[in-house]
Structures are given as C-alpha cells and as structure tokens.
Amino acid sequence: MKRENTYKRLKICVVDDEEIIRITLSDELKDSGHEVFDFDNPIEALDFIKHNEIQVLLTDIKMPQMDGITLLKKVLSIKPNVYVITITAYGSLKTAIEAIKLGAFDYLTKPYDQTELENILDNISELISLKKSNKKFSNLFTSKYSLSSYQGQSDFVRELKENISLIANKNTAVLITGETGTGKELVANIIHYNSNRRNNPLIKISCAILSKDVFESELFGHEKGAFTGADKLRIGRFEQADGGTILLDDIDDIPLELQVKLLRVLQEGEIERVGGNKTISIDVRIIASTKKDLKELVAQGRFREDLYYRLNIYPIILLPIRKRKEDIRSLFDYFLVEFGENSNFEVDEEVYANLYNYDWPGNVRELKNLAERLTIVSLDKKIDLQKLPVEYRTNKTFNENNLSTDKTLPDLLSNLEIKVIKDALEKTSGNKNKAAELLGIPISTLRSKIEKYFI
Structure with missing residues (x-):
C-alpha cells in the first residue's frame, strides 16, 4: 500500500545483490515518492555516488564484490553528508551495530518493515530540512551574533569577547553562569555563530520546562513502541544537533538519574534512544548555562561531580549590571537606537544618573525592556526624568564640575x-x-x- 512521505522526497541509492529484495524495495520507495537508483554491484554503486548527488544509501551488509561495511566507509569518506541505512539478517546484528559506530544512521533487519523504513526516512528528511534551513539563515545569524552584539565598554566585556574568540572554534564544552537577564543565551549564540559549526544547527533546550517523564525522550529520542504512545521512531535533540551545537539552558534542572547519560555524550560522543539498544555516534558541542552555583549543588549531592568537571572545562561567568555600571550608558543608547528604528533620542543627564543608581535586578533584559518602553512614550524623541517610570527614579544626581566652597x-x-x-x-x-x-x-x-x- 502506498504511503505518502511526510517530508520532501529523497534521492536514494539502493544496493543489494538479491534481485527480488532490491526491486521490491526500490518499487516501494518509488511509490512513496522518492527518487531511487538501484544497483546489484556495490562497486558500480560507489562509482555512481562519486559522480552524483544522493542523500541516502540503503545497502545490504553481505555482498560478494564488496561488503556493506566497506561500502559504508568508502561512501562516507567522499560524501560525509550521505545518510547510510544498512540492511542485515537478524543473525548479523553485531555487524549492523558496528556500522552504526562507523557512521551509519540506522539499520533494518530482514525481513524489513516498510513502515519502519519510512519512519527512518522521515527523520532523515527532517534533519536535511533542518540543516538546509540553518544554512539559509547562517549568514544572517553570523552577522546578528557577531562579537559586537554583546554590548559594553567595560573591561569585563572586552575580556569576555577575547575569551569567546579563543574558544569559538574549539569543541570544548562551555559552562555559562550568570543571573537572569545577563545574556547567557546571547553568549551561546555568539559562540556558535562564530565557530566552524555555524552552518549546522544550534538546538536549544530549556531544561527547566521539561517534565521528568519526557526528558530522556526529548534529548535522546525513542524507538517505536518504547512506551505507550510511541507509535513511531523519533529522533531526539542531540541527533538533530549533529555537527552543530546544543544549548542546555538551566542545566541544573536535569534529573540526577539522567546526568550519567549526558556524561556519556561528553565522554564518548554516543547516545541510545529510549527503548533501543543501538549505539548512535554523534558530533555535538555542548554549551550549558545556569543561574545557580553548580559546585554548591555538587556539594549538596544534587549534581554529579564528574559531569560538573566535564562541563566546567571552560567556564564563563557573566557579571550583573550592578557590577559593571560603566556599561549602562552604552547599553541604554544601543537599545534606544534598536527600538527607535535608528532615531536619535535626546536623553537628559539626570536620566543617566538615575539609571546608574538603580540596582537592575533583571539585568540587561530589564534595561532593554525599559529602553523599549521609553521609545514608545517619547514621541518627541526626548527622554527626561518625567518620562522615567517612578521605580527607576533613584533621586541621586551628580555634577562633577560643582566644586563650590559651600560643600563639606x-x-x-x-x-x-x-x-x-x-x-x-x-x-x-x-x-x-x-x-x-x-x-x-x-x-x-x-x-x-x-x-x-x-x-
């Protein structure tokens, strides 16, 4: 029965020396809307792949002229972006798992299930679409998240930019610590889009909003039938981020029992889907962020010590505004230009003085929101103390030239x-x-x- 492909059609190369299996498989894929090229000789298939663009290679493991493992290695050496699916007899599962470790995307056992195959192809199509979308916007994001996008003139900002330049092209895990509103996600964006991974996905996970029940499936994916409601294979966020970067925001909220699996990703670059026993190799850089002191959580037994040290190879600590008040003026002016559509606003010095004296519990985010609010109410392009919301009026002003002798x-x-x-x-x-x-x-x-x- 014809099954419509959920995503766009794929260019698939089918290689199998058994004619009945090859023709049946090819016809089913064509009926589903895919473009198929079939070969009974893996050497001929390899030559075709060298000179043509394909997206998926479906290959048998045991063939006389060249085995599927050798074909896999040769194809990935010349076309690393090809997704390889191996087909094997049940008794050859060990070989199929070896193929996964060598870079195959997945495997099927004979007799294969057509629905399972289409689910795998749907996931491949989703990944291809994700990567194409990322490449499409890569130049835009690279410009948007240049080093200059973290605004400020302080020594802290200068040192931060130097550190980002130093680590951007490394594969090292990065741990970003800072209060709410200090720009943790912005720094993660800057690191990714200034790295050699910029053309691959940046996948963001908010660990704080995921329930414990779906956490593992969200991160690592699940196999069909892994639990009630798992009616099809699902690739997780780590597989989606392959070749790119994953941001784990609020890393401290990851359940303790799942932290060991995250440690495995950092140490081995491997995952297993929920309900599966296939070891899947991935190439992902991990950036973690937190508002909390992870070292203190380690001492309390709420965070694994070995995971902490794996994440903390290159720590970045973001200062709150109250500890870098010299940046307030330049940040405020920058946001006025951003929200004022490049209009020039006239700001009273008294306004700046009050901003300097405010404690900014919401940090840069709060300052940004205030700037946006003032651009809306200041139709005359003038911002004075009367327009400043009452909660920001600290009533502390200073005039450096006032040195009269009536002072103490x-x-x-x-x-x-x-x-x-x-x-x-x-x-x-x-x-x-x-x-x-x-x-x-x-x-x-x-x-x-x-x-x-x-x-």
Whole structure:
C-alpha cells in the first residue's frame, strides 16, 4: 500500500545483490515518492555516488564484490553528508551495530518493515530540512551574533569577547553562569555563530520546562513502541544537533538519574534512544548555562561531580549590571537606537544618573525592556526624568564640575577624587590597569571607586 512521505522526497541509492529484495524495495520507495537508483554491484554503486548527488544509501551488509561495511566507509569518506541505512539478517546484528559506530544512521533487519523504513526516512528528511534551513539563515545569524552584539565598554566585556574568540572554534564544552537577564543565551549564540559549526544547527533546550517523564525522550529520542504512545521512531535533540551545537539552558534542572547519560555524550560522543539498544555516534558541542552555583549543588549531592568537571572545562561567568555600571550608558543608547528604528533620542543627564543608581535586578533584559518602553512614550524623541517610570527614579544626581566652597570637606574630596580618576583614565585611553598604576592604587580600588562614583 502506498504511503505518502511526510517530508520532501529523497534521492536514494539502493544496493543489494538479491534481485527480488532490491526491486521490491526500490518499487516501494518509488511509490512513496522518492527518487531511487538501484544497483546489484556495490562497486558500480560507489562509482555512481562519486559522480552524483544522493542523500541516502540503503545497502545490504553481505555482498560478494564488496561488503556493506566497506561500502559504508568508502561512501562516507567522499560524501560525509550521505545518510547510510544498512540492511542485515537478524543473525548479523553485531555487524549492523558496528556500522552504526562507523557512521551509519540506522539499520533494518530482514525481513524489513516498510513502515519502519519510512519512519527512518522521515527523520532523515527532517534533519536535511533542518540543516538546509540553518544554512539559509547562517549568514544572517553570523552577522546578528557577531562579537559586537554583546554590548559594553567595560573591561569585563572586552575580556569576555577575547575569551569567546579563543574558544569559538574549539569543541570544548562551555559552562555559562550568570543571573537572569545577563545574556547567557546571547553568549551561546555568539559562540556558535562564530565557530566552524555555524552552518549546522544550534538546538536549544530549556531544561527547566521539561517534565521528568519526557526528558530522556526529548534529548535522546525513542524507538517505536518504547512506551505507550510511541507509535513511531523519533529522533531526539542531540541527533538533530549533529555537527552543530546544543544549548542546555538551566542545566541544573536535569534529573540526577539522567546526568550519567549526558556524561556519556561528553565522554564518548554516543547516545541510545529510549527503548533501543543501538549505539548512535554523534558530533555535538555542548554549551550549558545556569543561574545557580553548580559546585554548591555538587556539594549538596544534587549534581554529579564528574559531569560538573566535564562541563566546567571552560567556564564563563557573566557579571550583573550592578557590577559593571560603566556599561549602562552604552547599553541604554544601543537599545534606544534598536527600538527607535535608528532615531536619535535626546536623553537628559539626570536620566543617566538615575539609571546608574538603580540596582537592575533583571539585568540587561530589564534595561532593554525599559529602553523599549521609553521609545514608545517619547514621541518627541526626548527622554527626561518625567518620562522615567517612578521605580527607576533613584533621586541621586551628580555634577562633577560643582566644586563650590559651600560643600563639606568630604564632598570636595570626593569631587576632587573623581576629577583625578577621570584625568587618569583619559591619559590612559580608558585602560583601567594603566590608570591604576598611574594613580598608585590597586586595580580593585580603582574599580570600586569607578562603581561608587559612576564614572
């Protein structure tokens, strides 16, 4: 019976020396809408594949001129993007599993089930569509997520960009830690789209919203019949991300019993679908993010220590805005341009002073939302204190030129200190380390005073 292909048709090469099986299989695939090329000789099939574009190779394991394992190796060496499905007798399962480890996508046992085959092909078609879509938007995303997309002028931002440049093209796992709104997902995007994996998928998983019951199936996929309701094979997020990157947001929410399976992915680059015994090799870079202190969770027995050290090979810690207030002005101006459709807004200094003094519990996300709100209400392109929502009016202003003698000695000394620090920063072109040396004070003291005076 003809079964409509769920996704677009595929170009499939069928190789089997048994004529009845080969012709039957080819006819069934053609009836399902696929373009099929069949060969009884694997050497001829290999020559055809060398000179033609195919997407799927369906090959028998035991053939006289060349066995299926050798054909698999040769095809993947010249066309690594071809999806290989091996067909084997039940007694040759060991060989089929070997094929999976060598790069085959899946295998079927004789007599094969047509519905199972079409489910596998549907999954292959889905993966191909996903990769094509990613390539289509890759240039756009590469531009959108350039290093400059993480805004700020502080030493922290400069060092962060240097670190991203250093690790982008590595396959090392990255652990990003930071409060809500500090830009963890943005950093993951920047790492992926500045890496050599940029043309392959970036798959994002929010571990916090997945229930324990579906967690394993979502990450690793499941075989048909693995549990009630599993009426077809499903590829998981790790297989979807093959060749690319997977972002595990809120990694601390992964159930303890599943953490060992994640450890296996990091150590071996292998997974097994729920309900299956096939070992599937994958090539995925893992980026994990968390708001929590994983080391503390390890001490509490809520996170595996071995997994923590595997993830923490290259840690990135994102500072909240309250610890890098020198970035507030440039961030706010950037968001005004973004939401104001490149319009120029006139912002009172008093507004900036109040923004500096606010604690920003929602971090960059909160600042971004405020900027968007102000672009909506400021039809005259002017933003003054009256337009600033009451909760952001800290009523703390500062004028560095106000050095009149009616001020107290501490006030005068503070103003003088600000002037000296600003002069030092100007002389060193904003380099805080050099400015601290010029002033003869530790860099930590200089940072503290910059934060105190909102310089």
